Amino acid sequence: MPDLLDALDPEQRQVAEALRGPVRVLAGAGTGKTRAITHRIAHGVATGVYAPTEVLAVTFTTRAAGEMRGRLRALGAGGVQARTFHSAALRQLRYFWPRVQGTELPTLIESKIGLLASAARRQRLNADQALLRDLASEIEWAKVSNVHPDDYARVARTRGRSVSGQDHDTVARVFAAYEDVKRGQGRMDMEDVLLLTAGLLDEDERVAAQVRSQYKWFVVDEFQDVSPLQWALLRLWLGGRDELCVVGDPAQTIYSFAGADARYLRDFRTEYPSAASIELVRNYRSTPEVVDAANTLLAASSSRGVDLRAQRPSGPSVSYTPRPDEVAEADAVAAQIARLRDAGRSLGEVAVLFRINAQSESFEEALSARGIPYVVRGAARFFDRAEVREAVTRLRGAARSGEGADDGVVAAVTGILGGMGWKAEPPTGRGQTRDRWESWQALVDQATEFAATPVEGRSADLNAFVDDLDRRASEQHAPVADGVTLATFHAAKGLEWDSVFLCGLQDGTLPITYAESPAAIEEERRLLYVGMTRARVDLSLSWSLARNPGGRASRKPSRFLDPLLPESARTTGEQPRSRKVASCRECGRPLSTGAEKKVGRCADCPASYDEALFEKLREWRRERAGEEGKPAFVVFTDATLQLIAEHKPRTNEALLKISGIGRSKVEKYGEDVLTLVD
Secondary structure (H helix, E strand, C coil): CHHHHHCCCHHHHHHHHCCCCCEEEEECCCCCHHHHHHHHHHHHHHCCCCCHHHEEEEECCHHHHHHHHHHHHHCCCCCCEEEEHHHHHHHHHHHHHHHHHCCCCCEECCCCHHHHHHHHHHCCCCCCHHHHHHHHHHHHHHHHCCCCHHHHHHHHHHHCCCECCECHHHHHHHHHHHHHHHHHCCEECHHHHHHHHHHHHHHCHHHHHHHHHHCCEEEECCHHHCCHHHHHHHHHHHCCCCCEEEEECHHHCCCHHHCCCCHHHHCHHHHCCCCEEEEECEECCCCHHHHHHHHHHHCCCCCCCCCCEECCCCCCCCEEEEEEEHHHHHHHHHHHHHHHHHCCCCHHHEEEEECCHHHHHHHHHHHHHCCCCEEECCCCCHHHCHHHHHHHHHHHHHHHHCCCCCCCHHHHHHHHHHHHCCCCCCCCCCCHHHHHHHHHHHHHHHHHHHHHCCCCCCCCCHHHHHHHHHHHHHHCCCCCCCCEEEEEHHHHCCCCEEEEEECCCECEECCECCCCCHHHHHHHHHHHHHHHCCEEEEEEEEEEEECCCCCCCCCCECHHHCCCCCHHHCCCCCCCHHHHCCECCCCCCECCCHHHHHHCCCCCCCCCCCHHHHHHHHHHHHHHHHHHCCCHHHHCCHHHHHHHHHHCCCCHHHHHCCCCCCHHHHHHHHHHHHHHHC
16 A cells, blocks of 8 residues: 555645545646546555445546556556546446337437538538538537527527537527437437436436446546536436546636536536645646746636646756748748757657647648658648648649639639638638638648749749649658657647647737637637647747748737747837747757857857858859849758758759759759859
């Protein structure tokens, strides 16, 4: 017994020794909550307080449940059930339904889309796949929030719910029709699993008594994500008892839009006045620099959870870096990752996180250009997404037929995407319709950049643009072994890496434009907090002043960064705050002296490229551009010259591997460049 508890810190031990409920554990990020609750269960089993078969540990993902089962086995409590809400409910439903109802259990569907398509047709609604997915998500929200189809329109209006392009009454009619179609076919969805189980427990005392005699002790992890329906089912399992331990972090509530309600965690002691409340505050994951930044982010907000206390040694400073545009931001991040790799950091311990899936494409491109493998988590790679594949197919067909040949690339692309449903103004609200628009908008942005960046020897028509898209797609499909993780903040929850880059942190992206209410904006702040607390050692935050290269630098860093940016980086006037932030291009730390700002790096940071060679290349470029009567950047950009000075290519083939150098430039300038390198 002493050995079991000696492995815990004082607060974790307090949790493990609180064997009788009710208990609330407020567990900050990286504080070892799973360790604390599994030791609590194992301690209860070892002391004879719990019979292992009478304990039900509930969490939200099969991965988390599997991890919990593994830890419990290792601690000698292998007989304890650790399941998701849906898994536990489905197990009970499959056992009791035939005995109580005398019929087979309705068939569980894997997706609502097929039934929803039938329901939409009944309502004469022309719904594409994106709209059907958005309707499915909204119906899921309604059901976990205990909202009936008859009440949906009224409740949705009061709570500010919306499905892009559809009024509340239409959604309510489709919702009702979906339920009719589902019942008529003898089917049930995942929400029905919880609803039907709750119904059996509520209506049949024999079922309730049998379940309550089976499970006497309950532990619920990630309690900030509990929905009203899950809370109702949990209370039915308890049956008025209070042997309940809940664990969560209100600062990591990021699924309110899907029905999660952190009030059950915050107000737990209102429901159970005698409940013990324990805070886990010792963060074992991140350096003091990361922890201080995360604490500061929430310090003056309603999202504040526990104040984390770092337990690791000091590490690098958190960096805050503006970039001229999204392309430059992605390229700078890729360059930093290349340096981490060259210094021995495993690419599997590096992550690039952003707000929406469509932001991944620029990072996919930048990493591919440097030969850095990556994995997109929680979504398909950009060119694998259905809407992108269809768009590129249509663009390719138009290019071959000569459609829009005289209109220019941007006009041709917007015309073709417009035929698919793209509009200049984004759809309101979140969801698949919005995600699809963001993917299309990324293609429009690429066309705009393509048209604005002439390259000698390359035409500027739709054929050439399609060829460029094909090149991007082929380069971004290299086999992946140990790769950088690309993910949204939502997809990153529960994960951690040594080095984390949080990107695209400008107002309008974070908080996202459709987050308008104070509650929605606070949820966006918590998203950033979740992203920051994924980092163990290196944490870099960046934003772009313009969307496309050459665009107006009018963007400002996210308002959430105000308490984090250096004093010199804040303004009260119209000038973008980010213009005052000068950061080292090598390590990302703010620059303090004029000499450092002139060279763009800290005095103690070695350059990643041969600066003498870079200056010789710049002088050659200036002379060559003068001879040809064109701007210097048309010959080669500074970024390309830096790559040449870094990699020092010795052959034409090596030159072709440098980002920004194609066959025509090798033929025109290759001999001069290789001579300078030699």
